[in-house]
Amino acid sequence: MHPTKVVTLSFVAAGLLAVLPSCAMPSRGAATPGGRDAPATRAASTTGSSSVVVEADRLERSGDDRALVAHLERHAGEARSPVARARLELMHARALVRLGRKLSALTVFGRAWHEVEPVVDGVGQDILVAWADHEMSLGQYGDAVGHYELALGARDMGREGARALRASLVVACEAAGRSVRAAEHLEQLDRSGRELLDVTRARLLAGRPRSGERSPYVPVADAFLPRGVIPMNPSLILPGIRAREEWGARPITPDHVPMTPITSITVHHSAMPPPGRWGTIAQLKQIQDIHTQDKGWADVGYHFLVDPTGEVWEGRRLLYQGAHAGGAANIGNVGVCLLGNFESHSVPRPQMQALADLVEALRAHFAIPRAEVRTHREWKATACPGTALHQAVLAYRAGERATLALQ
Ligand SMILES: [Zn+2]
Incomplete structure (x- = not known):
């Protein structure tokens, strides 16, 4: 069921991840870009982009989502590595969800994924699952199916994680009206997984539009692809x-x-x-x-x-x-x-x-x-x-x- 393309790309790009610094590694000694807006907290004494991370962690723990969003809107881009920026944007998107700013959250999930795409392992998977959960809440079931399926490409998923993800996929496919696909994912679920389905339906579909009453479509492309660009x-x-490589298309000839x-x-x-x-x-x-x-x-x-x-x-x-x-x-x-x-x-x-x-x-x-x-x-x-x-x-x-x- 894994989209071949995604698995292959993840494999190729996995080597790249190994050389990217994690946001957990403090970058002491680096200068704050532009030297501006150092937060007036203990974190201010830490120079470099790690101060952005430290301050974001502090604000998240304090539960002040407005301050967290304001901080990340200004500083998330200063983090040094794509993985660190992706983690901050994921934090940013989750805070927007909690504040009820649903469409802004959609954009920021897209931005987070764009930082690590197409690497599904690690933070990429966290982003895809959180993004898909959010799309379910907006009634964008087809988009959610796409993102959950991409997340399946992660290699180091525990059995529990794989079960939860597969259960979400069954529910998303059902909601999207893709019953054959839902049945295929259901076949991959063991008994414990099937027992998760009711809870998953309640979690993902509570209060959502019923089938045939979809929310207005908001294209995910808005998140990072300029309108009108092919x-x-x-x-x-x-x-x-499904990409043409997946069905083994022969290349187009030059006379196009x-x-x-x-x-x-x-x-x-x-x-x-x-x-x-x-x-x-x-x-x-x-x-x-x-x-x-x-x-x-x-x-x-x-x-x-x-x-x-x-x-x-x-x-x-x-x-x-x-x-x-x-x-x-x-x-x-x-x-x-x-x-x-x-x-x-x-x-x-x-x-x-x-x-x-x-x-x-x-x-x-x-x-x-x-x-x-x-x-x-x-x-x-x-x-x-x-x-x-x-x-x-x-x-x-x-x-x-x-x-x-x-x-
Ligand atoms: Zn025709």
């Missing part, structure tokens, strides 16, 4: 997207065109039988073969493919213009293909939910108006994406409700 890693727009500013989204279906539970990767490769070998395109034509269980897979990188809507219609147009044939079937709920999450995240990040979400048959005479999916997209475009999943 990232190499699409999980910065919607956490949990860079993406211009993104202004629209077009929804397709594969018009193939829906893949079985383990058949998605084979089908993704098959689609890439058809697009590159039969049609002669540079790569798979779509930017994203969504399987029936609600996994979103990266197709052609968003950095490159797609080949899906026909000629000039591809300019600035994100191609999203749902695996299946929706001329003959309705769209499974987890798949529709994932499409909704993806479309909302893309729209938020690139400021795409709702009216610019179309289906393939609106560009040209084709049955794609099948009547069931076409109707769902039309209803979304006209809709008062923000989610496709309600159709």
Whole structure:
């Protein structure tokens, strides 16, 4: 269940962590940057960034969250190592949560993770779990799934920690409507783990919006990716997207065109039988073969493919213009293909939910108006994406409700 990409990166980057000083190591003798704002406490006698840590620890123990937040807003960036800064930003985010400043906390969790990304071991895991717990409290269940799953990549997790994390994942997947995924995580839980589920549900879901009454979507990308910028890693727009390396995509050929500013989204279906539970990767490769070998395109034509269980897979990188809507219609147009044939079937709920999450995240990040979400048959005479999916997209475009999943 571990995303291969993450495990590999953690492994590669683990050597890096070993050379980073921990915030627990005082850096006596170093000068305070700029020599300003030394706190008027015992900590002031300690020079260097360790005084920032000492003062933060003191304020946290005193329970004065306002003072702690004020201190960290000014000084967290002065800590000497990424790990130390990450610890301070985690402390900062938790204080914001306690103060009820939920959206600011979301931003600061993102900043904390950005300091150590992609190293999941140690403070990285603490950040991801706390961040995901917070997203659960905001009803951002899909984001929480992504962050809990990243946290699973930590290598030195005790049995208790692994159990608690897996239980949180089951609950998050259930809340996100990803029932197949929830069942997969449930299979990994032993009896003691299953006994944790009720307590975990109560902890993570108490007083939260019920399924179908989601909180307004706040893209995690806001935390550290400037709005409108196309990232190499699409999980910065919607956490949990399975990278193309995970399905063994062949590289794009040189005859591709860079993406211009993104202004629209077009929804397709594969018009193939829906893949079985383990058949998605084979089908993704098959689609890439058809697009590159039969049609002669540079790569798979779509930017994203969504399987029936609600996994979103990266197709052609968003950095490159797609080949899906026909000629000039591809300019600035994100191609999203749902695996299946929706001329003959309705769209499974987890798949529709994932499409909704993806479309909302893309729209938020690139400021795409709702009216610019179309289906393939609106560009040209084709049955794609099948009547069931076409109707769902039309209803979304006209809709008062923000989610496709309600159709
Ligand atoms: Zn199409």
